[in-house]
Amino acid sequence: MNKLTQDVIQSFSGIENPRHHYLMTALVQKLHEYVQEVQLSPEEWEIAIRFLTATGQKCHEQRQEYILLSDVLGVSMLVDEINHQQHENQTPSTVFGPFFIPDMPVREYGAAIFKTLEPDQLPLLITGRVVDQDLQPIEYAKIEIWQTAENGMYSGQDSQQEIDNLRGIFFSQVQGEYAIQSLLPVSYQIPSDGPVGDLLNFSKRHFWRPAHIHFMITAPHYHDLVTHLFIQNDEYLNSDTVFGVKDGLIVNYGRCEPSAKIEQKFNISSAYYQIEYQFVLVRE
Ligand SMILES: [Fe+2]
Structure with missing residues (x-):
């Protein structure tokens, strides 16, 4: 040496x-x-120092350029791979991403996380259970959810959105059931106005992430689960710019017609989309 x-x-x-x-x-x-x-070379060293300086300077309370850098370099997924060895039927984990905001409002079973629904928009009902690896229900698991609006931006990035738009905290019920009203997510581009954007442009890489909804699910005595649900047939599933897609996280949605039962239970009077997904946590 x-x-x-x-x-x-x-x-x-x-x-x-x-x-x-x-x-x-x-x-x-x-x-x-x-x-x-x-x-x-000294010139290359100086470019690297300037790049890291700019990355730090781009960070603030609601913008984390270093997480974005870790994501596009595949380091976030490598840390995920090392630390979340898969139990046979455990829900796969994926990147946390830079857009989580803590302490969002706690919402009732089946409540909506969107502020407004355009006349031509249908709500998306996400339902399922939180269970352990033996498929036993986990009651009172904390489910934190966040996603972009139709314009591909998260609240916190977008001054037009209230901070708790398309975000919220839910708790699973006695049989592990959860229900959340949201909107169909869209594929979006990660921020391009910082040094990570410069890096991707320089490398002729695209900025797209396939449409997804973020979840963080925690319960006492279980390993935390940080994951997304991705939407089947999205054109960026095979080229996610942060390498976060795993097969077990790709879901399909169906369109359902209005029904008296759904109207009574969730106050949805129109047709709606539905995703059903069972989250499996592993005991510590
Ligand atoms: Fe995201």
């Missing part, structure tokens, strides 16, 4: 926690190897 690399690694010998020590020294070693391997 290069003397300089050895000295830098040695300089971190004061880190007491063995895991922290390993993380830091392995980082130095790999970083030095990379710089050696590519024979980095």
Whole structure:
């Protein structure tokens, strides 16, 4: 090993926690190897510093450019792969993404997360159960949901939307049932106005993510589940710019005609779309 690399690694010998020590020294070693391997020039080093500076400067309360960078580099999915080894029938996990906002309103079983419904729009009823790996119901699982509006933007990105539009927290019922009224999601482009956008343009990569709805489901004594549901036949399922698609997360929706039962239960008087999905959590 290069003397300089050895000295830098040695300089971190004061880190007491063995895991922290390993993380830091392995980082130095790999970083030095990379710089050696590519024979980095001062100009290239400066571009990298400027890129990382711009990435940090683009971040604020509702914008996380570093998560976006991790996503387009596939690092988010690699961390997911390492840490969520699949139990046989567990719901697959996927990227968290940069658009989650905590502490959104708690909503009743079957409530709508949209603020308005255009005359030509049909609501999307998402129903199913939250169960454990033996398919036993999990009561009072916390279901956090977020998705873009029709214009492909999340609240928080878009000054036209109230902050809790298309977001909310639901709790599963006695038999694990949940019901949420939303809208059909659309495929959307990740933000292109920052350094991650520059990187994708430079690389001639597209910005699209296939239509999806985000879920984070948590319950005491179960592993957290961070995932999406993707819509079948979306044209970007095979080229998601953040590499987040997994087969078990692709769902189809059907169109249902109005019925007295649905009107009484969910106050939906029109035709509606429906997705049924069972989320499977794994015990700790
Ligand atoms: Fe998303």
